[in-house]
Amino acid sequence: MARAAVVQIPGVNCEYETARALEAVGLEARIVRWNEPDSVWSGFDAFVLPGGFAFQDRIRAGAVAAKLNAVDRIASEAARGKPVLGICNGAQVLVEAGLVPGFRPGHVELTLAPNRAPRREGYLCRWVWVRAEEGPGREWFARGARPGEPIPVPIAHGEGRFQTADPEVRRRIQTDGLVLFRYATPAGAPAEEYPFDPNGAMLQAAGVTNAAGNILAFMPHPERALWLRQVPIDMAGDWGERRRAAVGTWGSLEGPGPGRVVFESLAARLRPRAAIGARA
């Protein structure tokens, strides 16, 4: 069974539900503290940086955590082809560490700027829709998503706006297909304005990968949409229909939710890899 490390940096607060999400799709998940010895990290097949407020978002969200030795070690493992998923604050850490998009490895080429939306500012906590696009990250994190399929997921962030000041980086992110998840309408069309585009991110990016596709910085929280019971009962679209149809049937409510596709894709991609590792 493939082993995934959920990295517990001081201030994160989603490590337990993230570990449960990984276990729900058949991975062995272990919560690993940030100050474990260097030798620990190579024993894992995948890494997840969960959501929260690493180091209380001091200086900038993710800025201090990005300097940790553990993040260096995870970067080394990622360079060997292992997958890394950063969720919300984890995404901020990956961006501040220069792992996404990573055109020049280690160089910081993006930021997650404060949300920008008409007539509102600050923290935003609600459900949105995303759609998976074609790109190198699809095999790792979205292989189970149908093209254009609207996937409802919760967001909870104040600094979630992917932005680069370098026009060349923006161009390459677009042409190389590194925006794996884009904010969408409930019908699956690309979101063009608030509220479907919740934060004004460039290219309506909700999730950006590196060029190899094995590192994803994803602002929404798929681990909070793992079971159907977590979907709001008044949600529009297909997932809302399923949720309403499941009222009163516990078995159905315990069925898969829309965010599971991210973890299932990761698990499916890891299975043959772990098997190879076991044989070796």
Add this chain to the structure above:
Amino acid sequence: MSAVLLSRLKITDLTAWTALETGRRLLGRDHTLDRLAREQLFLFEPEAGGNADVFEGVLGEAVRHSNFFVNPNKESYRFLASSERGAEWRPPEGAWGILTRSRDDTRDEGLLQRLLREHPLRGLGAIRKARVWWLWTRGPGGGPDVGRCYAMLGVLRDSRTGLLVNPHGESALLIEGAVRWEKVERFLIEPAPAFRDAA
């Protein structure tokens, strides 16, 4: 000319503390980061063609006698009216600074509207916000070695270099010695320079 408010925590500033600890790790053995402080800067810009002296009396009262900008239990402040601030802004003794602003418009429209609702005053066109980091450093020669320390602690370049400013979201002005207020105003009012120009 604009009026300026500088505020800082007088309780322990845990963000500055963390920046100090992280900065020390980044600097290495040859350099010392003795102290680091953080201030919030508010620039009160008059309406086009106007003067700050029209509003800064009422504004000063709002700063001093309400907790709109400053909570006196935990913050200290300096309110510098246009006639009092002088031509230059000087760093604290022994320090050099990094003034950072968002790459977006620095105006805080929401704050302006709330201020005008609670403290009606005329002639105020915009409130602009920025952050200042003050650093006390020493290099191998005993001087502050600002060039090297700014490279290591200022604008983020890679995972090992830079800390306080992410250039994709922020723009920075190095304050090494006295800086003219006109330069600070231009830095805050004009659009942030293009990324490659800034680099």
